[in-house]
Protein backbone atom coordinates (compact mmCIF):
# COMPACT_ATOMS: atom_id res chain seq x y z
CA UNK A 317 0.00 0.00 0.00
CA UNK A 318 1.19 3.54 -0.79
CA UNK A 319 2.40 5.38 2.29
CA UNK A 320 4.37 8.60 2.63
CA UNK A 321 7.35 8.69 5.01
CA UNK A 322 6.32 10.73 8.07
CA UNK A 323 9.65 12.63 8.01
CA UNK A 324 12.32 13.25 5.44
CA UNK A 325 15.57 12.06 6.98
CA UNK A 326 18.50 14.22 5.92
CA UNK A 327 21.39 15.31 8.09
CA UNK A 328 24.04 16.67 5.78
CA UNK A 329 24.25 20.43 5.28
CA UNK A 330 24.97 21.54 1.72
CA UNK A 331 27.14 24.63 1.96
CA UNK A 332 28.50 26.52 -1.05
CA UNK A 333 30.48 29.68 -0.42
CA UNK A 334 33.31 29.98 -2.96
CA UNK A 335 35.92 32.76 -2.84
CA UNK A 336 34.16 35.10 -5.27
CA UNK A 337 31.17 35.23 -2.91
CA UNK A 338 33.28 36.19 0.11
CA UNK A 339 34.94 38.90 -1.98
CA UNK A 340 31.57 40.03 -3.38
CA UNK A 341 30.14 40.27 0.12
CA UNK A 342 33.10 42.40 1.26
CA UNK A 343 32.67 44.83 -1.63
CA UNK A 344 28.88 44.98 -1.20
CA UNK A 345 29.44 45.79 2.47
CA UNK A 346 31.96 48.56 1.68
CA UNK A 347 29.71 50.16 -0.93
CA UNK A 348 26.75 49.99 1.39
CA UNK A 349 28.57 51.68 4.20
CA UNK A 350 29.58 54.55 1.92
CA UNK A 351 26.92 56.97 0.77
CA UNK A 352 27.07 55.84 -2.85
CA UNK A 353 24.26 53.32 -2.53
CA UNK A 354 21.02 54.74 -1.17
CA UNK A 355 18.61 51.89 -1.74
CA UNK A 356 19.16 48.19 -1.42
CA UNK A 357 17.07 45.94 -3.64
CA UNK A 358 17.12 42.65 -1.87
CA UNK A 359 15.84 39.84 -4.08
CA UNK A 360 14.45 36.63 -2.69
CA UNK A 361 13.13 33.71 -4.64
CA UNK A 362 9.47 33.28 -3.82
CA UNK A 363 9.21 29.53 -3.56
CA UNK A 364 11.39 29.48 -0.46
CA UNK A 365 10.37 32.85 1.00
CA UNK A 366 11.89 32.15 4.43
CA UNK A 367 14.83 29.80 3.82
CA UNK A 368 16.14 32.21 1.18
CA UNK A 369 16.45 35.16 3.55
CA UNK A 370 20.20 35.67 3.76
CA UNK A 371 20.84 37.09 7.21
CA UNK A 372 24.25 38.29 6.07
CA UNK A 373 22.48 40.87 3.87
CA UNK A 374 20.18 41.84 6.73
CA UNK A 375 23.24 42.40 8.87
CA UNK A 376 25.28 44.50 6.45
CA UNK A 377 22.28 46.48 5.20
CA UNK A 378 21.76 47.99 8.66
CA UNK A 379 19.38 50.91 8.42
CA UNK A 380 19.78 51.35 4.66
CA UNK A 381 16.52 51.98 2.83
CA UNK A 382 15.57 48.71 1.17
CA UNK A 383 13.01 47.00 -0.99
CA UNK A 384 12.43 43.29 -0.60
CA UNK A 385 11.71 41.89 -4.05
CA UNK A 386 10.16 38.44 -4.18
CA UNK A 387 10.90 37.26 -7.72
CA UNK A 388 9.79 34.29 -9.86
CA UNK A 389 6.20 34.69 -8.65
CA UNK A 390 5.09 32.86 -11.79
CA UNK A 391 6.52 29.67 -10.22
CA UNK A 392 5.01 29.84 -6.73
CA UNK A 393 1.68 29.66 -5.03
CA UNK A 394 0.07 33.12 -5.35
CA UNK A 395 -1.86 32.91 -2.07
CA UNK A 396 1.46 33.07 -0.21
CA UNK A 397 1.89 36.74 -1.10
CA UNK A 398 -0.80 37.93 1.29
CA UNK A 399 0.79 35.98 4.14
CA UNK A 400 4.20 37.47 3.37
CA UNK A 401 2.80 41.02 3.27
CA UNK A 402 1.14 40.48 6.66
CA UNK A 403 4.28 39.06 8.24
CA UNK A 404 6.51 41.88 6.98
CA UNK A 405 3.95 44.42 8.24
CA UNK A 406 4.27 42.78 11.66
CA UNK A 407 7.99 42.00 11.89
CA UNK A 408 9.60 44.46 9.45
CA UNK A 409 7.14 47.37 9.21
CA UNK A 410 9.70 49.68 7.57
CA UNK A 411 10.49 47.38 4.67
CA UNK A 412 8.59 47.48 1.40
CA UNK A 413 7.78 44.18 -0.26
CA UNK A 414 7.22 43.79 -4.00
CA UNK A 415 6.34 40.67 -6.00
CA UNK A 416 7.79 40.37 -9.49
CA UNK A 417 8.30 38.08 -12.46
CA UNK A 418 11.33 39.78 -13.90
CA UNK A 419 11.51 37.51 -16.94
CA UNK A 420 8.22 38.96 -18.21
CA UNK A 421 8.68 42.47 -16.69
CA UNK A 422 5.79 41.89 -14.27
CA UNK A 423 5.55 44.55 -11.56
CA UNK A 424 9.10 45.76 -12.22
CA UNK A 425 7.85 49.32 -12.76
CA UNK A 426 6.95 49.55 -9.05
CA UNK A 427 10.62 49.27 -8.12
CA UNK A 428 11.59 52.02 -10.57
CA UNK A 429 8.87 54.21 -9.05
CA UNK A 430 10.25 53.71 -5.53
CA UNK A 431 13.76 54.66 -6.69
CA UNK A 432 12.45 57.70 -8.58
CA UNK A 433 10.54 58.85 -5.50
CA UNK A 434 13.72 58.53 -3.43
CA UNK A 435 15.64 60.62 -5.99
CA UNK A 436 13.01 63.35 -5.83
CA UNK A 437 12.83 63.20 -2.03
CA UNK A 438 16.23 64.84 -1.56
CA UNK A 439 16.95 66.22 -5.01
CA UNK A 440 18.71 69.28 -3.56
CA UNK A 441 21.41 67.15 -1.96
CA UNK A 442 21.62 64.46 -4.65
CA UNK A 443 21.16 64.62 -8.40
CA UNK A 444 20.65 60.87 -8.78
CA UNK A 445 19.93 57.70 -6.83
CA UNK A 446 21.93 54.46 -6.93
CA UNK A 447 20.26 51.16 -6.11
CA UNK A 448 22.29 48.08 -5.32
CA UNK A 449 20.76 44.74 -6.31
CA UNK A 450 21.68 41.84 -4.02
CA UNK A 451 20.41 38.31 -3.51
CA UNK A 452 21.36 34.66 -3.49
CA UNK A 453 22.60 33.05 -6.73
CA UNK A 454 20.06 32.48 -9.51
CA UNK A 455 17.23 34.52 -7.97
CA UNK A 456 17.02 36.73 -11.07
CA UNK A 457 19.11 39.81 -10.20
CA UNK A 458 20.54 40.28 -13.69
CA UNK A 459 17.15 39.59 -15.30
CA UNK A 460 15.59 42.25 -13.07
CA UNK A 461 18.27 44.79 -13.97
CA UNK A 462 17.74 44.14 -17.68
CA UNK A 463 13.99 44.42 -17.22
CA UNK A 464 14.30 47.74 -15.30
CA UNK A 465 16.59 49.08 -18.01
CA UNK A 466 14.26 48.04 -20.79
CA UNK A 467 11.24 49.61 -19.04
CA UNK A 468 13.03 52.74 -17.79
CA UNK A 469 15.26 53.75 -20.71
CA UNK A 470 14.15 51.33 -23.47
CA UNK A 471 17.64 49.88 -23.80
CA UNK A 472 18.78 46.27 -24.29
CA UNK A 473 20.55 43.85 -21.94
CA UNK A 474 23.27 45.21 -19.66
CA UNK A 475 23.75 42.24 -17.33
CA UNK A 476 24.47 38.64 -18.26
CA UNK A 477 21.84 36.13 -17.16
CA UNK A 478 21.94 32.35 -16.98
CA UNK A 479 20.11 29.30 -15.67
CA UNK A 480 23.15 28.19 -13.62
CA UNK A 481 23.78 29.84 -10.26
CA UNK A 482 26.91 31.99 -10.11
CA UNK A 483 26.84 33.65 -13.56
CA UNK A 484 27.64 37.10 -12.12
CA UNK A 485 30.97 36.80 -10.31
CA UNK A 486 32.05 40.34 -9.54
CA UNK A 487 30.43 43.62 -8.51
CA UNK A 488 29.72 45.43 -11.75
CA UNK A 489 29.67 49.12 -12.63
CA UNK A 490 26.52 51.16 -12.70
CA UNK A 491 23.69 50.80 -15.21
CA UNK A 492 21.31 53.66 -15.87
CA UNK A 493 17.67 52.61 -15.68
CA UNK A 494 15.89 55.98 -15.57
CA UNK A 495 16.65 59.37 -17.06
CA UNK A 496 14.72 61.97 -15.16
CA UNK A 497 15.31 61.67 -12.23
CA UNK A 498 18.46 59.63 -12.79
CA UNK A 499 18.39 56.15 -11.32
CA UNK A 500 21.40 53.81 -11.51
CA UNK A 501 21.66 50.16 -10.56
CA UNK A 502 24.63 48.07 -9.43
CA UNK A 503 24.52 44.32 -10.12
CA UNK A 504 26.35 42.06 -7.65
CA UNK A 505 27.33 38.39 -7.54
CA UNK A 506 24.82 36.07 -5.93
CA UNK A 507 25.91 35.55 -2.35
CA UNK A 508 24.86 32.37 -0.61
CA UNK A 509 24.20 32.20 3.11
CA UNK A 510 27.77 31.59 4.43
CA UNK A 511 26.73 28.75 6.77
CA UNK A 512 23.29 27.22 6.41
CA UNK A 513 22.67 25.41 9.66
CA UNK A 514 19.52 23.45 8.83
CA UNK A 515 20.04 20.45 6.47
CA UNK A 516 16.52 20.61 5.02
CA UNK A 517 16.83 24.35 4.35
CA UNK A 518 20.07 23.73 2.47
CA UNK A 519 18.31 21.04 0.45
CA UNK A 520 15.51 23.47 -0.42
CA UNK A 521 18.00 26.11 -1.56
CA UNK A 522 19.75 23.50 -3.75
CA UNK A 523 16.48 22.17 -5.16
CA UNK A 524 15.36 25.64 -6.19
CA UNK A 525 18.63 26.25 -8.06
CA UNK A 526 20.64 28.40 -5.62
CA UNK A 527 23.54 25.95 -5.31
CA UNK A 528 25.45 24.45 -8.24
CA UNK A 529 24.06 20.94 -8.82
CA UNK A 530 27.46 19.23 -8.60
CA UNK A 531 27.85 20.50 -5.01
CA UNK A 532 24.55 18.97 -3.93
CA UNK A 533 23.33 15.42 -4.51
CA UNK A 534 20.77 15.33 -7.33
CA UNK A 535 19.24 12.02 -6.26
CA UNK A 536 18.62 13.33 -2.75
CA UNK A 537 17.10 16.52 -4.20
CA UNK A 538 14.84 14.40 -6.41
CA UNK A 539 13.86 12.25 -3.43
CA UNK A 540 12.98 15.33 -1.37
CA UNK A 541 10.98 16.73 -4.29
CA UNK A 542 9.05 13.48 -4.63
CA UNK A 543 8.33 13.47 -0.90
CA UNK A 544 7.05 17.07 -1.03
CA UNK A 545 4.90 16.44 -4.13
CA UNK A 546 3.33 13.45 -2.39
CA UNK A 547 2.68 15.59 0.68
CA UNK A 548 0.96 18.22 -1.50
CA UNK A 549 -1.16 15.43 -3.02
CA UNK A 550 0.37 16.17 -6.41
CA UNK A 551 0.70 12.82 -8.20
CA UNK A 552 1.05 14.22 -11.72
CA UNK A 553 4.34 12.33 -12.05
CA UNK A 554 2.38 9.03 -12.12
CA UNK A 555 0.80 9.70 -15.50
CA UNK A 556 3.78 11.58 -16.86
CA UNK A 557 6.13 8.63 -16.34
CA UNK A 558 3.57 5.84 -16.74
CA UNK A 559 3.78 4.46 -13.22
CA UNK A 560 1.09 2.07 -11.92
CA UNK A 561 0.42 4.45 -8.99
CA UNK A 562 2.01 6.94 -6.61
CA UNK A 563 5.24 5.94 -4.93
CA UNK A 564 7.36 7.09 -2.01
CA UNK A 565 10.40 5.30 -3.43
CA UNK A 566 12.65 7.56 -5.51
CA UNK A 567 14.31 4.55 -7.17
CA UNK A 568 11.02 3.44 -8.69
CA UNK A 569 10.40 6.94 -10.05
CA UNK A 570 13.95 7.45 -11.36
CA UNK A 571 13.86 4.08 -13.13
CA UNK A 572 10.60 5.10 -14.84
CA UNK A 573 11.96 8.56 -15.77
CA UNK A 574 15.19 7.07 -17.15
CA UNK A 575 13.30 4.62 -19.37
CA UNK A 576 10.91 7.32 -20.56
CA UNK A 577 13.55 9.90 -21.50
CA UNK A 578 16.21 7.37 -22.56
CA UNK A 579 18.68 8.24 -19.79
CA UNK A 580 20.54 4.93 -19.98
CA UNK A 581 24.11 3.90 -19.31
CA UNK A 582 26.19 1.69 -21.64
CA UNK A 583 24.88 -1.67 -20.40
CA UNK A 584 21.30 -0.40 -20.55
CA UNK A 585 20.97 0.40 -16.83
CA UNK A 586 19.14 3.62 -16.01
CA UNK A 587 21.36 6.66 -15.39
CA UNK A 588 19.92 7.72 -12.04
CA UNK A 589 21.80 11.03 -11.90
CA UNK A 590 20.51 12.20 -15.29
CA UNK A 591 16.99 11.04 -14.47
CA UNK A 592 17.13 12.98 -11.20
CA UNK A 593 18.39 16.05 -13.04
CA UNK A 594 15.49 15.83 -15.50
CA UNK A 595 12.94 15.63 -12.65
CA UNK A 596 14.51 18.53 -10.71
CA UNK A 597 14.80 20.72 -13.83
CA UNK A 598 11.15 20.14 -14.68
CA UNK A 599 10.22 21.25 -11.17
CA UNK A 600 12.32 24.42 -11.52
CA UNK A 601 10.48 25.23 -14.72
CA UNK A 602 7.15 25.02 -12.90
CA UNK A 603 6.05 21.76 -14.56
CA UNK A 604 4.73 20.30 -11.29
CA UNK A 605 2.61 23.26 -10.28
CA UNK A 606 3.29 26.31 -8.17
CA UNK A 607 4.36 25.23 -4.71
CA UNK A 608 6.05 27.10 -1.91
CA UNK A 609 8.38 24.83 0.05
CA UNK A 610 8.56 26.79 3.33
CA UNK A 611 5.93 26.74 6.04
CA UNK A 612 4.21 30.08 5.46
CA UNK A 613 1.32 29.55 7.85
CA UNK A 614 1.07 32.41 10.41
CA UNK A 615 2.68 30.08 13.00
CA UNK A 616 5.48 29.05 10.60
CA UNK A 617 6.33 32.66 9.77
CA UNK A 618 6.17 33.73 13.41
CA UNK A 619 8.54 30.90 14.37
CA UNK A 620 10.93 31.87 11.59
CA UNK A 621 11.21 35.51 12.64
CA UNK A 622 11.18 35.01 16.39
CA UNK A 623 13.24 31.81 16.65
CA UNK A 624 15.61 32.10 13.68
CA UNK A 625 16.04 35.61 12.23
CA UNK A 626 15.87 37.83 15.31
CA UNK A 627 18.03 35.66 17.64
CA UNK A 628 20.78 35.38 14.99
CA UNK A 629 20.74 39.11 14.28
CA UNK A 630 20.82 40.08 17.94
CA UNK A 631 23.63 37.57 18.63
CA UNK A 632 25.69 39.09 15.81
CA UNK A 633 24.87 42.59 17.02
CA UNK A 634 26.09 41.66 20.53
CA UNK A 635 29.33 40.23 19.05
CA UNK A 636 29.93 43.47 17.12
CA UNK A 637 29.38 45.57 20.26
CA UNK A 638 31.77 43.40 22.25
CA UNK A 639 34.39 43.71 19.48
CA UNK A 640 33.97 47.51 19.39
CA UNK A 641 34.42 47.70 23.18
CA UNK A 642 37.61 45.58 23.04
CA UNK A 643 39.03 47.75 20.26
CA UNK A 644 38.30 50.92 22.22
CA UNK A 645 40.04 49.48 25.32
CA UNK A 646 43.10 48.53 23.25
CA UNK A 647 43.29 52.04 21.73
CA UNK A 648 42.97 53.57 25.19
CA UNK A 649 45.93 51.47 26.43
CA UNK A 650 48.03 52.58 23.47
CA UNK A 651 47.02 56.21 24.01
CA UNK A 652 48.15 56.00 27.67
CA UNK A 653 51.49 54.55 26.59
CA UNK A 654 51.86 57.49 24.20
CA UNK A 655 51.73 55.27 21.13
CA UNK A 656 48.70 57.08 19.69
CA UNK A 657 48.32 60.74 18.78
CA UNK A 658 44.84 62.36 18.90
CA UNK A 659 41.93 59.94 18.55
CA UNK A 660 43.48 56.97 16.79
CA UNK A 661 46.43 57.91 14.61
CA UNK A 662 49.90 56.54 15.42
CA UNK A 663 52.88 58.69 16.40
Ligand SMILES: Nc1nc2c(ncn2[C@@H]2O[C@H](COP(=O)(O)OP(=O)(O)OP(=O)(O)O)[C@@H](O)[C@H]2O)c(=O)[nH]1
Nearest residue numbers: 417418454455456457458459477478482483484506
Ligand atom coordinates in the same frame (compact mmCIF):
# COMPACT_ATOMS: atom_id res chain seq x y z
N1 LIG B 1 10.34 31.67 -14.24
C1 LIG B 1 11.11 32.72 -14.01
N2 LIG B 1 12.43 32.66 -14.29
C2 LIG B 1 13.18 33.76 -14.04
C3 LIG B 1 12.63 34.95 -13.49
N3 LIG B 1 13.64 35.85 -13.33
C4 LIG B 1 14.76 35.25 -13.78
N4 LIG B 1 14.49 33.99 -14.21
C5 LIG B 1 15.44 32.98 -14.75
O1 LIG B 1 16.28 32.58 -13.67
C6 LIG B 1 17.60 32.29 -14.14
C7 LIG B 1 18.63 33.10 -13.36
O2 LIG B 1 18.48 34.49 -13.66
P1 LIG B 1 19.68 35.55 -13.47
O3 LIG B 1 19.09 36.89 -13.74
O4 LIG B 1 20.87 35.13 -14.24
O5 LIG B 1 19.95 35.36 -11.93
P2 LIG B 1 21.09 36.04 -11.02
O6 LIG B 1 20.46 36.25 -9.69
O7 LIG B 1 21.65 37.25 -11.69
O8 LIG B 1 22.13 34.86 -10.97
P3 LIG B 1 23.67 34.82 -10.44
O9 LIG B 1 24.50 35.32 -11.56
O10 LIG B 1 23.84 33.38 -10.15
O11 LIG B 1 23.79 35.63 -9.21
C8 LIG B 1 17.59 32.62 -15.64
O12 LIG B 1 17.40 31.42 -16.35
C9 LIG B 1 16.38 33.55 -15.80
O13 LIG B 1 15.81 33.48 -17.09
C10 LIG B 1 11.21 34.98 -13.19
O14 LIG B 1 10.64 35.95 -12.69
N5 LIG B 1 10.52 33.83 -13.46
